[in-house]
Amino acid sequence: MIIGVPREIKTNENRVALVPAGAEILRQNGHQILVEENAGVGSGFSNQDYKDAGAEIISTARQVFDKSDMIMKVKEPLPQEYDLIKENHIVFTYFHFAASRELTEGMITSKAVCVAYETVELPDKSLPLLIPMSEVAGRMAIQEGAKYLEKFFGGRGILLGGIPGVKPANVIILGGGIVGTNSAMMAAGLGANVSIFDVDLNRLRYLDEVMPKNVTTIYSNPATIRQAISLADLVVGAVLITGAKAPNLITRDMLKIMQPGSLIVDVAVDQGGCVETIKPTTHEDPTYVVDDIIHYGVANMPGAVPITSTIGLTNATLPYALQLANKGYKKAIEDDSGLGKGVNIINGIVTYQGVSEAFDLPYQPLEKVL
Numbered sequence: 001m002i003i004g005v006p007r008e009i010k011t012n013e014n015r016v017a018l019v020p021a022g023a024e025i026l027r028q029n030g031h032q033i034l035v036e037e038n039a040g041v042g043s044g045f046s047n048q049d050y051k052d053a054g055a056e057i058i059s060t061a062r063q064v065f066d067k068s069d070m071i072m073k074v075k076e077p078l079p080q081e082y083d084l085i086k087e088n089h090i091v092f093t094y095f096h097f098a099a100s101r102e103l104t105e106g107m108i109t110s111k112a113v114c115v116a117y118e119t120v121e122l123p124d125k126s127l128p129l130l131i132p133m134s135e136v137a138g139r140m141a142i143q144e145g146a147k148y149l150e151k152f153f154g155g156r157g158i159l160l161g162g163i164p165g166v167k168p169a170n171v172i173i174l175g176g177g178i179v180g181t182n183s184a185m186m187a188a189g190l191g192a193n194v195s196i197f198d199v200d201l202n203r204l205r206y207l208d209e210v211m212p213k214n215v216t217t218i219y220s221n222p223a224t225i226r227q228a229i230s231l232a233d234l235v236v237g238a239v240l241i242t243g244a245k246a247p248n249l250i251t252r253d254m255l256k257i258m259q260p261g262s263l264i265v266d267v268a269v270d271q272g273g274c275v276e277t278i279k280p281t282t283h284e285d286p287t288y289v290v291d292d293i294i295h296y297g298v299a300n301m302p303g304a305v306p307i308t309s310t311i312g313l314t315n316a317t318l319p320y321a322l323q324l325a326n327k328g329y330k331k332a333i334e335d336d337s338g339l340g341k342g343v344n345i346i347n348g349i350v351t352y353q354g355v356s357e358a359f360d361l362p363y364q365p366l367e368k369v370l
Contacts, residue, residue, distance in 0.1 A: 001325040002032045004068030006061040007039040010075045012283035014042025014306035015313065017072035017093065020053035022318045027054035031325050034058045034067055043310040065089070070324060074313065075300055076103055087111040087347075090329050092321060094118055094133075096270045097344055098245045098358035104345070108361075111348045113329050119243040119352060120320060120342035127242065129320070129342075131178050132312035134267075136302040138182025138238065141265045142171070142190065144296060145234040148263050148287055154294055156261035158233050161191025168192045172228045174220065174249055174274060175238030176203045179267050183236045188212045195228055225249055230257045237266035237274040243344070244354030245272040252276050252291070260292035269297045330370060340366055 003026060005018045016039050018026075023033045033055035037047060047057045058064045065071060065084035073093035077085060079102065085091060087110065095116040097104045107114050117129035142160070149169070151157035162168035171187040173180045176198035187194045188211065196211070197220035198204050204217040211217070218224050229235055229250065235258075239246050246268040255277065266278040273279075277290045280299040287296050302309035320339055323332040333340040344352040349364050356363035 001069045001328075002034060002067060003070045003072060003321070003325060004058075004064040005033070005035045005039055005055075005072050006064045006081075007036040008042075008074050008303075009061075009078055009081070010300055010303070013075055013300050013303040015074040015303055015310045016040040016043050016045065016306075017074050017314070017317070018321075019043070019310060019314045020045055020049040020055070022314050022321070023050055023055040024053040025318065026322065026325060029322060029326055032056070034064050036061055036064050040310075043306040070321075072317070072321060074303075074310075076100070077106070079106070082106040082110065085110040085112050088113065090115060090324060092117070092317070092324065094270075095344060097352070097355040098243060099270055099272045101359050104350075104355060104359060104361070107345050108348050108350070112345070113343065113347075114345040115324070115329070115339070115342045116243070116344045116352075117317065117342065119344060119354075121242070121338045123338065129313075129316050130240075132316050133302045133309065134178035134240075135182050136305060136309050136312065137267045138179040138236075139186045140301045140304065141179070141183045141236045141238070141267055142186035142234075144286070144298075144301070145171070145187075145236065145263055145265050146190065148265075148294055148296060149233060149261075153287070154261065154289065155263055156233055156259065160187065160234070168214075169233035170228075170231050171195070171234045171236070172225075172232040173197065173236045173238055174225070175240065175268075176200065176207050176217070177238060177240055179240070180236070180238035181207065183238060183267075184211060184215050187234075188215050192234075197225065197228070220249070222249075226254060226257065229254060230259075232258065233262050235262070235264045235275075237264065237268045237278070239268050239274040240271065242354065243352050245358050246274045248274060248276045250275040250277075255291040255293045258293050261294070263294040263296065265296040267301065269299050273297065333366070333370070346370075
């Protein structure tokens with residue numbers, strides 16, 4: 001199979017979908033690797049690194065797409081890439097379809113095989129290709145939160161951990177999954193007063209056992225959220241409904257009870273966000289203010305730490321890329337039902353129910369389509 005790796009074009013996205021070591025392994029399995037010129041530079045990998053691994057360097061994205069059977073990316077295709085994607089292309093990337101009708105319709109029109117990292121699923125319901133970037137984003141949410149709470153950036157001017165004689169910041173984390181857990185660990189490590197919310201009592205029991213004493217677990221409902229955010233300095237949105245749009249847990253009206261200069265970091269913005277007033281932003285222009293509350297909505301947070309993120313992501317994606325390349329997508333899906341759950345759109349048909357429900361589009365189970 002010919003596998004293409006284009007350069008990412010999303011603003012300030014420095015990750016790459018395949019490291020040279022991965023290219024070498026795919027080559028050893030008999031596949032041809034085409035890498036767009038300078039695709040890996042942002043993650044510390046030169047064109048020569050890829051050549052040494054047996055890949056071919058291609059000068060333009062169009063050539064990469066035209067010559068390849070499978071396209072490996074990090075972020076969703078942008079509108080200027082839609083016409084590069086052809087029928088029967090396997091496109092393996094983060095799609096987050098439920099957050100964008102335009103993207104969904106663009107991929108339906110392309111009739112490509114769209115395999116979304118974020119919905120590949122293991123038997124225990126965990127999401128192996130989402131976990132590493134959720135770990136990065138969860139930790140970064142606190143790192144960025146600490147920065148934008150500084151007065152210089154418009155924040156309240158509070159240190160997350162406080163100092164002796166001065167109380168620490170109140171950090172509220174909505175969601176006890178991978179993002180929320182990593183955020184709580186980071187915030188607690190800095191000495192903040194942390195509350196983590198979830199609707200899964202078993203998850204809350206687990207978190208209560210493993211978290212340090214400055215982390216409190218709270219059952220999530222509108223009343224407990226309202227009470228907590230009224231005293232919050234930093235709120236982290238960490239809610240995930242696999243493959244579907246995130247629910248709005250904080251409405252615009254609720255901003256009025258928050259402290260002026262407090263900060264919301266909504267990691268769920270990729271899936272539409274769990275805050276009504278959130279919108280996607282970029283690393284270049286990451287924040288905006290609504291009703292005196294700072295909103296941080298960067299949709300590709302891990303792109304700011306591309307060396308860590310790229311290596312972490314490709315460690316997870318390579319085994320699945322090998323399955324798709326070695327067996328072809330039909331056999332790979334047949335042999336691994338968890339990989340099959342990653343197929344969101346195929347031949348113009350939506351095969352993931354969360355995407356169908358987000359835009360009221362016709363849905364067919366994957367097994368019927370195949």
